[in-house]
Amino acid sequence: MSDQAFSLWVYLSQTPLLWLVVTLGAYVTADRISQVFGRHPLCNPVLMSVAAVALVLWTTGTSYPVYFEGAKFVHFLLGPxxxxxxxxxxxxxxxxxxxxxxxxxxxxxxxxxxxxxxxxxxxxxxxxxxxxxxxxxxxxxxxxxxxxxxxxxxxxxxxxxxxxxxxxxxxxxxxxxxxxxxxxxxxxxxxxxxxxxxxxxxxxxxxxxxxxxxxxxxxxxxxxxxxxxxxxxxxxxxxx
Amino acid sequence: MIISLTIILFCQLVGEVIARGLGWPVPGPVLGMLALLTILGLRDRLKEKVPGLGRTLDSTGKGLLAHLSLLFIPASVGVVQRLDVLAAHGAGLVAALVVSTFVTLVVTVVTFVAVSRLSGSSMAAADEAGVGEKP
Structure with missing residues (x-):
């Protein structure tokens, strides 16, 4: 990775923005897949999204607390x-x-x-x-x-x-x-x-x-x- | 929409304040749900005097509920932190979850239907009253 690309990654991986987009993107994709399969119970959107996000965290070496800093905005909506x-x-x-x-x-x-x-x-x-x-x-x-x-x-x-x-x-x-x-x-x-x-x-x-x-x-x-x-x-x- | 969101968050705030303030073992948002129920009841009473009161509340709330699954993802991704426990006790935990969920579903649905028949509040009675059923 070039220095510029690396500093961009360092910036992005520390802001809430990236992990919010990853969470929403994983969900939208999983929900679409579930729709395509006629809401088949095995195509559970939560399970698919969690697997996808976990895979992204694992490949990028991102820790859960860093991810949660971004994803907590979605998590907060559980209350409302x-x-x-x-x-x-x-x-x-x-x-x-x-x-x-x-x-x-x-x-x-x-x-x-x-x-x-x-x-x-x-x-x-x-x-x-x-x-x-x-x-x-x-x-x-x-x-x-x-x-x-x-x-x-x-x-x-x-x-x-x-x-x-x-x-x-x-x-x-x-x-x-x-x-x-x-x-x-x-x-x-x-x-x-x-x-x-x-x-x-x-x-x-x-x-x-x-x-x-x-x-x-x-x-x-x-x-x-x-x-x-x-x-x-x-x-x-x-x-x- | 912004008014509706404010009302919903206000209800949650009231719920949290009551639960934590009085040290009740009840989750704040559950009390917030009761607060919103009260507001919805009041809204229907006042509908003629104040037209348009809380008009968008239903659509905003349903928008939140339509994507309930999304809201569980951040907490669930926490699985990556406990892979060691899952490796050591995975089989037993999965067995416990599958058996328990199965038994709970069956016991709950059977109790509901049996008591519903005994007490005469069956689905047919609800249908006759012409309530419920939304497309």
């Missing part, structure tokens, strides 16, 4: 997007209020199942305590899951990855699984994927059906709330 979930919720308020009883039941049963089943399988593999703690909130939206892990003495960065993988796994699984179970209730389908797979599951639900997306969004919000309250108790009972 969570707030904006109120809009489809308000639009569908009549359907939602009608489903209040099944929602509360599914919420409590599902939330405890998500924690207990993950930790139980991991215990079979004899994992250290800090990994078990980081795994437990894997069905909760990333910012909340990371906060829970931090309070309990786990590894928040590991939680972020496990949360992402859970989202991708759930959004790949949900449509074929629900079809196989002959579930035709869009509210129940959406609620299940939002509870099990937070925002990535909600994004998938919105691609399939707007009512499913609405219930997924509600489940994501409520599960964040319930898991934050229940997880310390359940974990104390599971791993002491």
């Amino acid at each position: 997007a969570t707030v904006a979930l109120a809009i489809p919720l308000y639009e569908n308020r009549r359907v939602v209020l009608r489903a209040l009883v099944p929602m509360v039941a599914a919420l409590i049963v599902g939330s405890v199942t998500a924690i207990v089943s993950a930790v139980a399988v991991a215990q079979v593999f004899d994992m250290p305590r800090s990994i078990l703690i980081s795994l437990a909130p894997k069905s909760v939206t990333a910012p909340v899951g990371m906060a829970i892990t931090e309070t309990l003495g786990g590894d928040p960065a590991l939680t972020a990855i496990l949360v992402m993988l859970t989202g991708v796994i759930g959004s790949i699984m949900v449509t074929p699984l629900m079809n196989a179970l002959r579930m035709k209730d869009w509210r129940a389908r959406g609620f299940a994927v939002g509870l099990a797979s937070h925002g990535i599951g909600t994004a998938r639900a919105f691609q399939v059906h707007s009512l499913a997306g609405t219930f997924a969004g509600i489940a994501m919000g409520l599960n964040a709330l319930v898991t934050a309250l229940l997880l310390p108790l359940v974990l104390a009972w599971l791993i002491g």
Whole structure:
């Protein structure tokens, strides 16, 4: 590399601009590929984008903190997007209020199942305590899951990855699984994927059906709330 | 649009202030969502008196939600920092995630449908009321 090209790279790689463009570019490309394949569950935009960005970081020898300096502007929008979930919720308020009883039941049963089943399988593999703690909130939206892990003495960065993988796994699984179970209730389908797979599951639900997306969004919000309250108790009972 | 964004960010701010100020274990944006719900309810009450109030709120919010997947990329790329943990415990972690996600999806959807039938709030009842269903 010539001196000029090198100093240009040094400049670009340290500004937010380059990593913002890389993040958006990876997403736009991945979203287009997903569209071309008719939103096939295996063509998950998040998974493809993360692989592409990780490859760029690896080939250019860029560290994650440097990348995040730029990408944090996108990351910040998670908060406002969570707030904006109120809009489809308000639009569908009549359907939602009608489903209040099944929602509360599914919420409590599902939330405890998500924690207990993950930790139980991991215990079979004899994992250290800090990994078990980081795994437990894997069905909760990333910012909340990371906060829970931090309070309990786990590894928040590991939680972020496990949360992402859970989202991708759930959004790949949900449509074929629900079809196989002959579930035709869009509210129940959406609620299940939002509870099990937070925002990535909600994004998938919105691609399939707007009512499913609405219930997924509600489940994501409520599960964040319930898991934050229940997880310390359940974990104390599971791993002491 | 700028007004709508301000309203949404204001709701998040209110949520964060309440959650952190009172030391609640609830995420700020979730409380912000409740704040925005209140504002949307008020908007419909005041629609006749103040026409055009919060008109663009719906389109701005839906614009944010349309690309929800994008917002998860920066945190998820953090995977590059934990490749060692994944190498050591990858198989067990993937097994735990796949089994747990499967079981959670099935248990949740079955509970929802079963209780919905028992309590008489089935999808058919919602359809008859002619609400929900957006293209």
